[in-house]
Amino acid sequence: MLRRSLPHLLVLFMALSLNFFLPRAMPGSPLPYLVGEEAARLSPEERARVLAQYGLDKPLPEQFGLYLGRLAQGDLGRSLQSREPVLKLILERLPWTLLLSGSALVLASALGLLLGVLSAWYRGSLLDRFSFAGAVFLDAMPSFWPGMVLIALFAVQWPLFPVFGAYTAWANLQGLALWVDVLRHLALPALTLTLTSLAGLYLVCRYAMLETLGKDYIRTARAKGLREVQVIFKHALRNAALPVFTLFMLNLGSLVGGAVVVETVFSYPGLVVC
């Protein structure tokens, strides 16, 4: 057990060390982050006092020890931006990020799977060529771009959806109305994220299906006189699903961090702003 978790612990330790040492290895003083632009007006004694307040006057190994000690007690410190405890911020914002990335992942997987199957089945057709080109195009796009386009179209030109936020800040909605409001705010960012993550799933699904459709057992299934729908969904898709499922699970790992750009574009109150 210990031997198996050792590499994980090692990775965790390295991640924590990087997190600690990288900002300290950067040139420049931490003061602007701690006291803002007024850092310039402090006397040397006041500057030293601010640094001492944050323990930044101590030798690095001691700071590192304190940092690890606090982490072990579940204390993640305070956000420099909002001065709130980081743990509280994470717990507040994680649900929004999960909602956004989760709905985008489900949508992208469903769409990717469906399009992938259809594309493979009607290989060479207009649909296939169009989807394939579309996927390659989407894959190459930076993720803020479709976001800006969607805002320009569906929030400004045709004002159907809001530009920013996760709900209407001033409306104080309750119950069903709140849910509808949250979904309206979710629509554009989730669609943006869906569009940008759709391509990978689609392409993998298409290739897996194409490969499976050429297999002997498919020919056998067809020879048995099964209906096409049965052949595709019962025999082909089930076998082609493995790589798609693998990719889905891999994407699951990026649920928390993947939405950074989209959250910024739509000012979605997820983890980005901590």
Place this chain on the structure above:
Amino acid sequence: MRHLSRLIFGLLLFLGMGKAQQLVLAIPADEGFLTPFTYVTGYPGYNLLSLVYDTLMLPDLNGVPRPWLAEQVSSTNGGREWTIRLKDARWHDGKPVTAADVQFSYEYYRRYPVVSRFTTAVRNISQIRILDNRTVQISLPRPEATFELSTLADVPILPKHIWENVTDPKAHRDPTGSGPFKLVEVRSGQSYRLEANPEYFGGKVAPQSLVVVIIREAAATFQALQAGQIAASSRELLPELIPQFSNNPNFRLLRGALFTSNLLQFNTTQPPFDQVAFRQVIAGLVDPKVIVETVLLGQATIGSPGFLHPQSALYNPDVGGYTKLTVSEAERRLEQLGFRRGPDGVRVGKDGRRLEFDLLAPANNPLRLRAAELIAQQARPAGIVFQVRALEPNTLTDRVWPEFDVSKGRNYALAMFGWSAPVMTQANLRGLFHSKPSLGNLNIGAYRNPTVDSLTERLTTTVDPNERRTLAARVQSLVARDLPFLTLWYPDATYAVRAGVYDGWKFQRGQGILNKFSFLP
């Protein structure tokens, strides 16, 4: 489809803004909880804070401090004693604002120096005495010319009955102030809701309720403005967006000057920048007008060689503009200074050193970067090479101003730099130009002129406005001759607000539209 959606959205907007008299305003980042110890940035954080808390004085729309929470402010003993009589104001919980609150606040900021802005502002107070329930007297060990502006008009007064037992001000979450708005809700990273204080001593507050939302992207902010989802933003319009908004009848534009500065900073300890004559040649080659026209599309005021903005109260109009040099004149002067053209056209000094320097510019500021490139182009024909080096802003500050301490040395020849508005509004000329590091704490170029030293020292302790103007005028003339840096431009700001939604916006000189006056009659 299009009409229907517009109708639905219009209805929502009406419900959201019109009926309840709610005004929705956007800011670019989370400003934390709005107490004097937990707000984040100077702009717009402090401006939001000032909607909830009051100061004894307040800069008017022209930036001149006037009594605010104070009914009367008078100084005696050459500016060493300040007597302040309070108005009949109340805290949001109904209790009266008293002299004890003022005394408590100033002492509290000394005891818990968490926010440096107020730490430095109350640093020089030697004593605060309560004369009666509504009068306090503040004593200073020596006169301080900017005391009204940098202390009385800047330090928020706290309610003693709420803060007196607070020992960790950063963790305290009670926003009871005396300001025009009460803070009723904070949703971290998303929005603030403020409600009008019906009892406000400054007059009837409009709108009833103010919702401040956080929109991080500039592009999304302006899209939200166009879609009518917000009524205004604390962001200035980008120059290229101005025509689009000014041609749209749904918007009203408010323009005005900002007092931040953009400089070409010389390190005057490094040859040849240690020679005034050489700096003058650079000043003659660099044309700030071209920079303002090409980089800022005209949306800025051209810098004055004496540093102070033409709209500043202490500006000296006799300073004029920079003396332009033709390339041949500049070349002649460079020859006189002993810089001859080398085989590749770059000039070489008597010591054999080429006139080739790194010009540092912040990578996150496209305006300063582009200006740096233009400067390099303008200097090149005379045989001077500036290599523009884009640096991460913290790295740049570390090279120009290590540890924010001018006595810690400097590691640059030329840099694009700038100061925030208070340096200009408070005319901190001693900080900028004094040669002694403890006094000239912003003198990052190590400028040295004994006359300027004594003039700026007198300026900081002179209270009489006429005398101050004379002193400042002389400093500006000397600086315009010695050129420790070139003041290139001060940005002008243009804000777009939805017309018809709310029309009370007012532009405060040097500050923008997010100020108390925008919400008072």
